[in-house]
Amino acid sequence: MTSQQAHSGFISHLVELRNRLMRAIFAILIIFLSLVYFANDIYSFVATPLIEHLPANASMIATDVTAPFFAPFKLTLFAALFLAFPFVLHQVWGFIAPGLYQNEKRMLIPVLISSVLLFYSGIAFSYFVVFPIILGFFTSIGPEVMTLTPDISSYLDFVLKLFFAFGIAFEIPVFIMLLCWSGMTTTTDLKNKRPYIIVGAFVLAMFLTPPDVLSQTLLAIPMLALFELGLVLASFYSKKQSTEEMEQQE
Template sequence: MTEEVKSGFVAHLIELRDRLIKSLLSILVIFIGLIYFANDIYTFVAAPLVAHLPSTATMIATDVTAPFFAPFKLTLFVALFAAIPWILHQIWGFIAPGLYQHEKKMLIPILASSIILFYSGIAFCYFVVLPIILGFFTSVGPQMMTLAPDISSYLGFVLKLFFAFGIAFEIPVAIMLLCWSGATTTQSLKEKRPYIVVGVFVVAMFLTPPDVLSQTLLALPMLLLFELGLILAKFYTAKPQQESKE
């Protein structure tokens, strides 16, 4: 390995380190700005559950430290979610110099779409899925049972759903990238549609809590997003690379 190659490799490592530090600092700054509102944030996230609780029931904390750490943990994840556009900007800044001009023009819309779709998945989960799931679970128990959900257990349940729906809504982006890179084609994906339908339900089973309702509410949007990805992927078919002459 020549000295020039070594120096270039070290420069890339230094740039990667700097961008990782910037990403972590952005999460820290947002977290510090939100920590004062930690309890309010948890109240907002718990609202879909509280709306379905009986008037005499409340949420409980089975751990002495839970009233502090549950809102603290949630605020940290909120800071992470809020920093995603900046983190993706840092990733783009690292890989963009190695791309051709036509590749940049094609990938910028995909990058923007991935951010919008991720937030859309979380919003869909909060405003549509959670009220349906929680309304169902709070209405099927025995009448002699007093429902008192634990704040830490509820937080883990909600965060798992948020991640599942945020990632699942990235399906159109994944399909476009696969077709653009030449790894597959829209025709090939259409031919494998029956297997993909089965695979979607299997993935939903692992990403959601162990109940059929959550799995179905995740699998159906995934199938719709798969069809949307097939439509959009027509504009991202693999083409021979056109290297610019210098």
């Protein structure tokens, strides 16, 4: 291959990368424009777990003049990002797939599908399980002389942080499978390091969640359960891969 051909191939890859990035951004923009009319309804839906636990005489407030507009607007933008996640991954797959072998494609397609499902599962888990527990606890422990009036912007930051934390944490089985598949580690090594991983899960949860023990524990425990699930799946894929390699050698 001449230097001119290599240069031409590099340029074509850059052009394809740009086109796929533009498609991903365009998809996010289309979803956002479709949802922006319902921005206030989306915020009301996300705020439901908090509103249900507020005292009868309490309500949410806005401490900034622009917050009633920008808080739902910001949430709608993040909702568009979350909903466009499968399409973005599809564009990533379309860019890297031509450089993969057939067996690598068979391995990565289920991983990509699983990563999407696990990401959405993490968000759903945080909304339907974690939020009611955390918000119910924190709205019930304050002194009776205090009236709880949460700020809409502060609550949005709290919600988005937990959504992101649980969405990423639920990808642990995928990360473990990829690490074992790439040869960077093995399931045996990970099992031997389990005590350190338990400590690391609580430390990581401390950085990903708001500064309270309850949120950290509610994130760390699913992370450890997903770690064990990742070990099981990685062992299954390792056995399957070894069997296929033996069949090819025969």
